[in-house]
Amino acid sequence: MKNNIHPKYYPEAKVTCVCGHCFLTGSTEPEIKVELCSACHPFYTGKQKLVDTARRVEKYVAKVDAKESAAEGKKGKKVKRAARAEVKAKKEVVVKTKDLKRISQVTLNKK
Numbered sequence: 001m002k003n004n005i006h007p008k009y010y011p012e013a014k015v016t017c018v019c020g021h022c023f024l025t026g027s028t029e030p031e032i033k034v035e036l037c038s039a040c041h042p043f044y045t046g047k048q049k050l051v052d053t054a055r056r057v058e059k060y061v062a063k064v065d066a067k068e069s070a071a072e073g074k075k076g077k078k079v080k081r082a083a084r085a086e087v088k089a090k091k092e093v094v095v096k097t098k099d100l101k102r103i104s105q106v107t108l109n110k111k
Helices: 056-073 075-109
Strands: 012-016 022-027 031-034
Touching: none
Parallel strands: 012 031
Antiparallel strands: 012 022
16 A cells, blocks of 8 residues: 555544534544534424425426316216216107107198
8 A cells, every 4th residue: 555645534523514513523624514414404304395496396286186176077987878878868859759740740731
């Protein structure tokens, strides 16, 4: 191993956070200043805030709401078939009554 190529190691390097929390660790720097630490980071404190600059969360929530509201209006296959059959039955009744009227008019005209 070559001599004098490794930086000096400080076993008790002081780490200072912007929030004021200080702790000791081993490093090649005698003093380290950081912006976030375990005392103030939202993940560790449980006070996590969502910073959403592109409105992705709002868009996702709107998309989910739209999907749920669309699902409420949808009907199953059996319901759709029954509705179609009902409409078809009404049309057949109308056609039959028209035919009966025509037949009765034709018979009346013949007399």
